[in-house]
Amino acid sequence: MKTFLSYIKERRGVLLAALILGAAGAALFTLHGLPLGDLFYILAVTGMLCLILFFAPGYVRYARRVRRYRELKEGLPELLPAQARADTLPEALLLESIEDLCRRLQEQETNHVKRQADMLSYYTLWVHQVKTPMAAMRLILQSGPQADREALMQELFKIERYVEMVLGYLRLETITQDLRLEMCPVRPIAARAAKKFAPQFIYKKLTLNLEDFSLQVVTDEKWLLFVIEQLLSNAVKYTNTGGVRIAALAGDVLLIEDTGVGIGAEDLPRVFQRGFTGRNGREEGASTGLGLYLVKRVLDTLHTPIDIKSQPGAGTQVRLFLHREPIARD
Secondary structure (H helix, E strand, C coil): CHHHHHHHHHCHHHHHHHHHHHHHHHHHHHHCCCCHHHHHHHHHHHHHHHHHHHHHHHHHHHHHHHHHHHHHHHHCHHHCCHHHHCCCCCHHHHHHHHHHHHHHHHHHHHHHHHHHHHHHHHHHHHHHHHHHHHHHHHHHHHHCCCCCHHHHHHHHHHHHHHHHHHHHHHHHHHHHHHCCCEEEEHHHHHHHHHHHCHHHHHHCCCEEEECCCCCEEEECHHHHHHHHHHHHHHHHHCCCCCEEEEEEECCCEEEEEECCCCCCCCCHHHCCCCCCCHHHHHHHCCCCCCHHHHHHHHHHHCCCCEEEEECCCCCEEEEEECCCCCCCCC
């Protein structure tokens, strides 16, 4: 009914013109003494034909346009100008402007997807190409003289970590397509990450205490491994004496604790920002500012909160809250 009244309102000029013509015809018939019944008959037939041929099809097209306009308006409220949201423009003009916005948005999305695909293809190729000389370097180091071999192996390991970080950064854009949520035992995942960093622990003479626990949670094994590796990488990098402890706390919480240099109170709120290195990163001179940013992005996708507590000179504690509420079934 609202749509019909709105259609009548928009066509009020045509209806007014028809009434004026009808009144003029009645005046002419009266002046010439012609019977008004014939005029009413002619007007009724003409009105019926206009209703069938013009008014009804026009109303159907108008109703479809209004329905389409309302669908677009509900789907794209943030893209509408304030004047459009206030319904102060004719609906036909609003529909045209919204459809134009949709076309431009679609073009931008298409261009963005294409650029993203090109960038992903390029950097994926770069990562795979750079792995070849790194593998060759490792073979040479393993078969070469003992002098300085361990130091060179550590530097090679850092290069490999940076390559993995780049690949992880690129895959973040499509992480939702790569998720596989299932019940996973956490300790074997942590053990794989610890084994990967074992040479660095040995080289820096650090201890690693991986406690025995039976924590099982619903998560993505590959991405949780990525997160633990990033956290262990930071722990080893900023720990010079002591070691790292990995344990499970009550409430499905995974704890990664180190005895490193710690994080200052002024840096702690910003550690998850992309590119932020903080005082430790500047003093260390080898921080990219991406590690914890990637960790936060992945954990947000997994709906896993993270909490970091730290003090300068007193080490850092990282807690991953892996508990997930069970999904209700009908």
